Amino acid sequence: MGTFKIEGGIQLKGEITPQGAKNEALQVLCTVLLTPEKVTITNIPDIIDVNKLINLLKNLGVKVEKLAHGAYSFQADEVNLSYLESEAFKEEGKALRGSIMLVGPLLARFGKGYIPKPGGDKIGRRRLDTHFEGFISLGAKFRYNREEYFYGVEAKKLTGTYMLLDEASVTGTANIVMAAVLAEGKTTIYNAACEPYLQQLCKMLNSMGAKITGIGSNLLTIEGVDKLGGCEHRILPDMIEIGSWIGLAAMTQSEITIKDVSWDSLGLIPNTFKKLGITLERRGDDIYIPKHPDGYEIQNYIDGSILTISDAPWPGFTPDLLSIVLVVATQARGSVLIHQKMFESRLFFTDRLIDMGAKIILCDPHRATVIGHDFKSQLKGIQMSSPDIRAGVSLLIAALSAKGTSIIQNSEQIDRGYERIDERLQALGAKIERLD
Structure with a gap:
């Protein structure tokens, strides 16, 4: 201790x-899973929670290169999906609250995403309903193993839809947005979070080829695209x-x-x-x-x-x-x-x-x-x-x-x-x- x-x-x-902003870093680092192309992110804070997420990405098979202090390149062209069902992932994933935001990108690109019940600060109840209700609205099937506290969503295809979030959850909005950018058709998210870091995430996704409008408001519209490319992004x-x-x-x-x-x-x-x-x-x-x-x-x-x-x-x-x-x-x-x-x-x-x-x-x-x-x-x-x-x-x-x-x-x-x-x-x- x-x-x-x-x-x-x-x-x-x-x-x-x-x-660099911790809460933005935990969001934008997960976007690297949405593309096989190289993504460069700068002003990443060197803190425990962010480093845990970078290590999770490495274990998933993402190629991570440190370019300078706070600057990394990521390339997810050989993702190891079997790691998601390993005992190691169940232990490492639950140690970090931000690991929940891996699910949206994994679901969008690979058709499945799993996560153990995330940890983090003991500051009170922090439910995950908004995340999974959003995925279900996009067409995913949800399952939960109560014995192992293990969540999963799977879908052969995600389809855009209208949804009214039950709360303006920042991580919930981020997760749903990352899933919706590769869904077929238009997704409209009302009561979306609009924090600066969520705005940064949407701007980054647009630079990768996504089509998101309404950034900065609580009404986001997302036109799904077939694929996303690489980009460079600096954290606030x-x-x-x-x-x-x-x-x-x-x-x-x-x-x-x-x-x-x-x-x-x-x-x-x-x-x-x-x-x-x-x-x-x-x-x-x-x-x-x-x-x-x-x-x-x-x-x-x-x-x-x-x-x-x-x-x-x-x-x-x-x-x-x-x-x-x-x-x-x-x-x-x-x-x-x-x-x-x-x-x-x-x-x-x-x-x-x-x-x-x-x-x-x-x-x-x-x-x-x-x-x-x-x-x-x-x-x-x-x-x-x-x-x-x-x-x-x-x-x-x-x-x-x-x-x-x-x-x-x-x-x-x-x-x-x-x-x-x-x-x-x-x-x-x-x-x-x-x-x-």
Whole structure:
């Protein structure tokens, strides 16, 4: 088990460049299975979850070549479908939530796709119905082995159809789109997810020869094609990491510049942090956060009532940053209600923050009220464990702002989503040490 040792209470300074987006990488890497031609992808983050998916592709017979840091070429001209029914795949596939998105491309190109029940963060129920209902609508037959928790879909031919998704699932939409691009006829997907990373996936597929319209909206139309070709694609910077660095700057009262953020893809993220009183300055495509020597004050609604920050499908505020917002609020001036609508276990990490001295009332599994300290009472360092990626980095930010030494165990959870986070924080002046 990996461990971070952090000496807190130090102001940081400097520039940091966000990694490529994890959630986009997990989608676009699966597209390489849709064509026998070479696909080149750059700005791939070097993190555990993405590396696991690349290894799965290798085991499937995809030829993978590392061209440079974050740059790979992939060629799926000799896919080994027998691997899908092996014990090795059943073990390796369930270790990664993103492995579910292998099913759509495999079904579209080879007529069958299998997957063990995927793992990932323990943040609450994350059902797969949207994925498989979409495949069934396209003409696939579904089967499920309850003893082995093993899913399968098969089809001799996929046929385009109209479908109304029961939820705007990002991975569900991505999976269905990747299946529909090679289906016969027209597919219309209503209530589709429209996150920037889903838009990136659709643009990449179009560059491969797909015919997708409505990109950026919740109504996608896909005209099926016979085959797709190769392409080159660059992944966007990770908006969740960008939000994490904004929170880090505020909590440690540091002066930090976040480089090359693709500002126009950030949606509500900058304005949400501004509602917490944090000053952000746009400098070209960079975000500059000055020191906050006098702290930051949470805005109320115009009628004076307490601010609520909640998650919602894009263009709403991403659920992956609510943990960061909650931590930042612990040192704000004022109070805020955090409402995590989408996952019922994501706020349970607040007990560690309470142990550090934060004033948080966990109202129920979905809501927490935070009463800020206004930096008049510093959090104190403790020993804790990272329960998932986003809670883990939130606890890390809290530790960097806290008085004394903190120990964060199970640091592999943080490494699943953040590339070389200890080295990059050290470059800003943080005292963080990796203990193995």
